[in-house]
Amino acid sequence: MSSYIWKQILHEVEKSLDDTQSCINPPASNSQIYLLEQTLNCSLPGTFKEYLLTFNGQRLVNTYPYTPFLGVHYFLSSKDIIEIWTTMNTLFNREEPLEWIEENKIKSVIWSDKWIPFTDFESQQRLILDLNPGKNGISGQIFLYHSGMDYQEIVADSFEEFSLNILKRLQEKDYATTDHIIRFNDDYI
Template identity: 35%
Template structure:
């Protein structure tokens, strides 16, 4: 993870220094513990390693991930809480979904952890609650107004490596 971040940071230094400056410092052990405790999950090691390099971004520059904000541990909790409130309020009852292979046939799971945000209610999530044929920690899409749920990668490490390879 560190090597990929070094590659991306070198590219950002030349091509988008304001975005590089917008990245937060590393998440602390306390930040990670708070995140896991409030979410009620154990986060995948590869994602934790990522947060220990940069704990998301501040939000004062362009977004890092393909027109989506890289969420800090606090922003993850904020976005997750919005979805949890909607779930608890019954907003997803009867909602039709089109899950890809290995993804639960539900609108949202408390074990789908958003780590990007596009400003319109859509996310990429760590799927810590896969269906048979899926993998814990796979990356899936979550659209606020569309029931299509697709797998983007088998793990955060694979997704991030592909992102860095395409970008830098």
């Protein structure tokens, strides 16, 4: 179902941004998704894999390294997911839980090896597919990660819900377009 949703999302984006295809990677191959799951040592939700089979993140455009097309985040390729995930695990995976952050829906750690980054904004903010939620969280929830984790926000309870929220905003034209970027009126992402 996510494949259909993301095809619709890309169609809606293309109607607003006539050059979107120049920054969209071709779909991931099954072997790229297999490598991703093997590297992350986890099984990705089917809806997330369907999304990657629709487009495999974004590529460099013009002189600015990453130009987002939705909100301020650019979507990572499977290769970029592995790179960022590996770096974050190397730096922070063995850290103790943070005592000053009360665990709720998100673990009170700097990083978990079951957090899968799939967007990025200047290495300071990322959308995370959370496969290791806190005590009141849901496996597969999407949350906004901030550098230092002084602020956490659940964006959606699943990748499918996240995708449907984007599609709804696009279909309702609940956005403005500036500098070839769609910015949602409620700053959803």
